[in-house]
Amino acid sequence: MEYQNIIVETKDKVGVITLNRPKALNALNDQLMDELGHALLAFDQNDEIGCMIITGSEKAFAAGADIAAMADYNYMDAYKGNYVTKNWEHILRVRKPVIAAVAGYALGGGCELTMMCDFIIAADNAKFGQPEIKLATLPGCGGTQRLPRAISKSKAMDLCLTARLMDANEAERAGLVSRVVPLDKLMEETLAAATTIASMSLPVVMMIKDAVNRSFESGLTEGVHYERRLFHASFGTHDQREGMKAFLEKRPANFQNK
Ligand code: CO8
Numbered sequence: 001m002e003y004q005n006i007i008v009e010t011k012d013k014v015g016v017i018t019l020n021r022p023k024a025l026n027a028l029n030d031q032l033m034d035e036l037g038h039a040l041l042a043f044d045q046n047d048e049i050g051c052m053i054i055t056g057s058e059k060a061f062a063a064g065a066d067i068a069a070m071a072d073y074n075y076m077d078a079y080k081g082n083y084v085t086k087n088w089e090h091i092l093r094v095r096k097p098v099i100a101a102v103a104g105y106a107l108g109g110g111c112e113l114t115m116m117c118d119f120i121i122a123a124d125n126a127k128f129g130q131p132e133i134k135l136a137t138l139p140g141c142g143g144t145q146r147l148p149r150a151i152s153k154s155k156a157m158d159l160c161l162t163a164r165l166m167d168a169n170e171a172e173r174a175g176l177v178s179r180v181v182p183l184d185k186l187m188e189e190t191l192a193a194a195t196t197i198a199s200m201s202l203p204v205v206m207m208i209k210d211a212v213n214r215s216f217e218s219g220l221t222e223g224v225h226y227e228r229r230l231f232h233a234s235f236g237t238h239d240q241r242e243g244m245k246a247f248l249e250k251r252p253a254n255f256q257n258k
Helices: 032-044 074-080 109-116 131-135 143-153 153-162 169-172 183-198 201-215 220-234 238-248
Strands: 006-011 016-019 051-055 060-062 098-102 105-107 119-123 128-129 179-181
Touching: 006 032, 006 060, 016 032, 016 183, 032 051, 051 183, 060 109, 060 179, 074 109, 098 169, 098 183, 098 238, 105 109, 109 128, 109 143, 119 169, 143 183, 179 183, 201 220, 201 238
Parallel strands: 016 051, 051 098, 060 105, 098 119, 105 128, 119 179
Antiparallel strands: 006 016
């Protein structure tokens, strides 16, 4: 697939996808979301890749769904066209970790996209929000569901109902963001995190992602049971034996992703 709206690169074992519609502050249209889904799934199937990053520009990660593209939609366009579901959720099928490296605006669908990534590293100029209410619509790609889980019901209601934006420090305090870094260090820090993850045993990385995500979908007892099964399964890997042996022999582990 030839990409018009994203830039796709590999840096060692890390796949980097840069949203690239600068004139529209990376507003997310169907074409961009098709390309993003394609690139994510291609990296997921690429044995050389251990982690992915989605980023935008210094001014905007993404300022939301493309308002110009959806302004004339009627109910049937949205419902029969399966708007959002048809191409916004490919990221949920990706089994390797995806980090959002966010500078500038992450609004509406842009904020929802960051929340579908596994964790968020924010530049100190990042701004998060769900301002759809100003357009007389609502978050349509999980914002009303993922935001309260990430930052509490009270803050989620505040953001969704008043449309106010939350800066990077507030987002970190609230738990949406794992860390805040200076803007000029955003890619360096995110790449370092992604490279660290990519140096681990891939099947175990995937098990951890799977287990943490299960905590959002199940009760505690069921979630711990699921974790325990994966923990036991890790003892069936070559890499578990290598990792523990290397520790005892005081040498770096040589993981083989099996
Ligand atoms: N859609 C389309 N174009 C946009 C968008 C957008 N979301 N955001 C910015 N642009 C365009 C502007 O129209 C402008 O284009 P032009 O130069 O041709 O006039 C260009 O980007 C630059 O924008 P501004 O001049 O407005 O830049 P400012 O720095 O003055 O302001 C803001 C930046 C505050 C980010 C402002 O652009 C803004 O408020 N944007 C809209 C934010 C918004 O409402 N986002 C929510 C969109 S709705 C949504 O996401 C629904 C999600 C539903 C689920 C997902 C469905 C796909």
